[in-house]
Amino acid sequence: MLDHITQTTLLLDEAKCRQNIAMMAEKADRNNIRLRPHFKTHQSAQVGEWFRETGTTGITVSSLKMARYFASHGWTDILVAIPVNIREMALVNELAAKVQLHLVAVNIETVQALSEKVLHPVQVWLKIDTGYHRTGIPPHSHEQLDATVALLEQSDKLQFTGVLAHDGHTYKQTDADAIRTIHHTTVFLLNLVRDRYKARFPELKISIGDTPSCSILQTITGVDEIRPGNYVFYDLTQQHIGSCSFDQIAVCMACPVIAKHPERNEIIVHGGSVHFSKDSLVGADGSVIFGRVVALTENGWSEPLEGIEVVSLSQEHGTIRASKALFDRYKIGDLMGILPVHSCLTADVMGSYTTLEGERLEHLSGIGQV
Amino acid sequence: MLDHITQTTLLLDEAKCRQNIAMMAEKADRNNIRLRPHFKTHQSAQVGEWFRETGTTGITVSSLKMARYFASHGWTDILVAIPVNIREMALVNELAAKVQLHLVAVNIETVQALSEKVLHPVQVWLKIDTGYHRTGIPPHSHEQLDATVALLEQSDKLQFTGVLAHDGHTYKQTDADAIRTIHHTTVFLLNLVRDRYKARFPELKISIGDTPSCSILQTITGVDEIRPGNYVFYDLTQQHIGSCSFDQIAVCMACPVIAKHPERNEIIVHGGSVHFSKDSLVGADGSVIFGRVVALTENGWSEPLEGIEVVSLSQEHGTIRASKALFDRYKIGDLMGILPVHSCLTADVMGSYTTLEGERLEHLSGIGQV
The missing domain is CATH 3.20.20.10 (Alanine racemase)
Known part of the structure; x- marks a missing residue:
């Protein structure tokens, strides 16, 4: 499925999403x-x-x-x-x-x-x-x-x-x-x-x-x-608050790697504020992050990798700072998985979802204005 | 024209916009x-x-x-x-x-x-x-x-x-x-x-x-x-940098007033991060603002009013803090004009423009995904 993704895409893990839906329904019932x-x-x-x-x-x-x-x-x-x-x-x-x-x-x-x-x-x-x-x-x-x-x-x-x-x-x-x-x-x-x-x-x-x-x-x-x-x-903000674990986050951005800068271990993806919106999180060390990187697989994605984070967003570019080892793992044209800070806003600017099965789901903001 | 606006709308002053276009074309020629x-x-x-x-x-x-x-x-x-x-x-x-x-x-x-x-x-x-x-x-x-x-x-x-x-x-x-x-x-x-x-x-x-x-x-x-x-x-960021004057800013949000809080002189408009995006500016006194309020007229809008600013945005709500005198000037159901901090992102999330003549102009993000 990942091979068919050519541009910045919001992935939706239907199984995780349905689990989240069922969890709250069960809690309300109980x-x-x-x-x-x-x-x-x-x-x-x-x-x-x-x-x-x-x-x-x-x-x-x-x-x-x-x-x-x-x-x-x-x-x-x-x-x-x-x-x-x-x-x-x-x-x-x-x-x-x-x-x-x-x-x-x-x-x-x-x-x-x-x-x-x-x-x-x-x-x-x-x-x-x-x-x-x-x-x-x-x-x-x-x-x-x-x-x-x-x-x-x-x-x-x-x-x-x-x-x-x-x-x-x-x-x-x-x-x-x-x-x-x-x-x-x-x-x-x-x-x-x-x-x-x-x-x-x-x-x-x-x-x-x-x-x-x-x-x-x-x-x-x-x-x-x-x-x-x-x-x-869910999203990184909710995980930070303590509302969920990382593995309950049911959406993930897939962003093409478009540039690499070995002199500072920074990777540029096509994924900016028009894709993520612009909410950020302040980490324990005071640094501001705009997303966390996960390993994409055919079945979904991993927990966030340590030592690699989205450190800034401009309109269409995202800057990812990585450890040397993680920097070397990515090459131009790869897809990088990024968990969003605030899923509501990311979904609103992306305007649609792609499930892990490759199905396209609509979002009100992407169906054209009437 | 303003009477016909019922929901959060991005206004475009065609005359100012054409002046900006002509100014840069003339500079390049020269x-x-x-x-x-x-x-x-x-x-x-x-x-x-x-x-x-x-x-x-x-x-x-x-x-x-x-x-x-x-x-x-x-x-x-x-x-x-x-x-x-x-x-x-x-x-x-x-x-x-x-x-x-x-x-x-x-x-x-x-x-x-x-x-x-x-x-x-x-x-x-x-x-x-x-x-x-x-x-x-x-x-x-x-x-x-x-x-x-x-x-x-x-x-x-x-x-x-x-x-x-x-x-x-x-x-x-x-x-x-x-x-x-x-x-x-x-x-x-x-x-x-x-x-x-x-x-x-x-x-x-x-x-x-x-x-x-x-x-x-x-x-x-x-x-x-x-x-x-x-x-x-242009926008408030460019005015802050010194690239333009307030009266060159050619877009302005029109946001309906949906709540008023006299106990703290705050006005709530329907206009949040899904309308403005989320860029902010830090003023001289260190306060963060998400937009500045102008008086809307049938022919456009005024320079920013002093003593009234957008102080926070959530997904659909904007919070405006005002002096007592300006607070009293607005009533529920009024349209408030707000200059955006970053016009590129505001236009991207709004997905269309309405000219002062009431004409609707399209934006790529609002024409529906193909």
Whole structure:
């Protein structure tokens, strides 16, 4: 299969990917909570089908455009986990007419705009800021919460469905106890908010969703739903956090070697920021890396090799610094395997996947704009 | 026009863009050197036509795929300014059959592979490392140069056309004198290499290409060709370097405001790393910014506003920190104008442009994969 690869390609190990999907489905089942996986990582109709085979019925996406894509592939219960863009009311109404559409709001102005313009029933979640401080309503902002909930209560189309949070601050941790503490704090705060409205809304749900918490915790209580996404592929960032082992990483870039510089043991591959995007990781020694090199085989790839790393990316070039022994192992025209730092962004810029069997799978960003 | 924008959109000011194109064409004419603009910044057939109208006939691209795209749009003299990927010989031969194809090599193994497999005449340039240290042959590596040139001389298909360099290290400068010094060093070193082979190859050309040098220098001597690219749009990085003024920046993101956080004067827009890519700039006070906010008007946009900046990007969210006065000026559902840090990468992830007249222009990355 590798012989047929001529250009920079994103490889997908279907077996590993299906194992990741099954692992989280089993964990959700065991904890008796619902899994609503975030599809922003893979953005692929075909990968979505692998989730369906494990019983997934509801999904999470990060834009209305992505909701439209998955709705067109038969998904009928879709949560758009970003404060809804009220300029896109036409698309909101188009989607709400055909699927169970869940939207997120963090400001009363958004709920006001929705209540004036939605034509079909929509499920509304309030996003609570439980510590990440990107967006969300602070859990102690009772005045703001009460006013927003009152507005939802008055609407005949907007259904106050639940409270949710995204613990993005777990991505900055590498200590399991720190991640557990963040998680338990979030669950506590979301329950406080729910309890305030439980009498009026007895069906109110609690939803959380970040890959580190959902990967590291074996027992998850106090929530109705989890929304992790990155675990479908994992990546070097998640391995660094402690969410996964290297051998769970299900995607790998294959980059042609285009130049060698023996005077500094550096190898140049065709693979830059337009292929990887530009997230980096800081290693224990303070050095910044943009990917780690693995040995490619016909059946997949090895664990990362020691003494060889992607040390910089420009638009189309990647620079790999190697030990002398590893430098000598590669020749011009070889394919180098590189694990990505952040698989969501790498998949988004690559725009498609190639399985180890040579099958091409689509990604929303690569199917052409409509 | 702005009223019709519902989602995150990359605006292109055609008038500014055409002024940038004309400015560099005029500078090349005045210096009696050839302009072979790098099309990796815009990657757009339609923007390419604006260059053609100023007399451009030869272009630069950064991948064979990009060469194929522009060949399909009538460009017949194309330099692929990255060490050629010898796994793509089928595409090399397909292109060489129909256009004047210029390839770059930095290792003798690459020239060997080309000499064995090209079926049509190809122009070969040797890339010289004049100080950037990404890739290229060191100018003092006479043994390596001589052996490579000898191999080119033996081939009946490979035509040794010239020596070229890319001064990527000018992008790290903010001092015009430092950029001039880099430029003059490069021109000196390329002339040394050319002089070594001039007797045997009297037509040998010298080509350089980086936007900072080509923007800052008014008089350019000692080279036959320049290959700047970013100047078509410019961006905050180029303004920071000193290559352009704010009002020469010809692209601007329009991002819907989706959340507001009065407790910390932060605004959330739908605009993250999948829209901007992830390059950042470090300001004078050490803070990292991912974009600067401008006031959008029907005719374009203002200079950057003071006291409001993009301070972080996640996959789909952008966080803008503002002064109280500017925070209050925006409401949920407004469009915020944001100048990108690195226009090449922003255009690549956005995949299309919308002109101020509302016309949609294509970008190679958004036309769907073949």
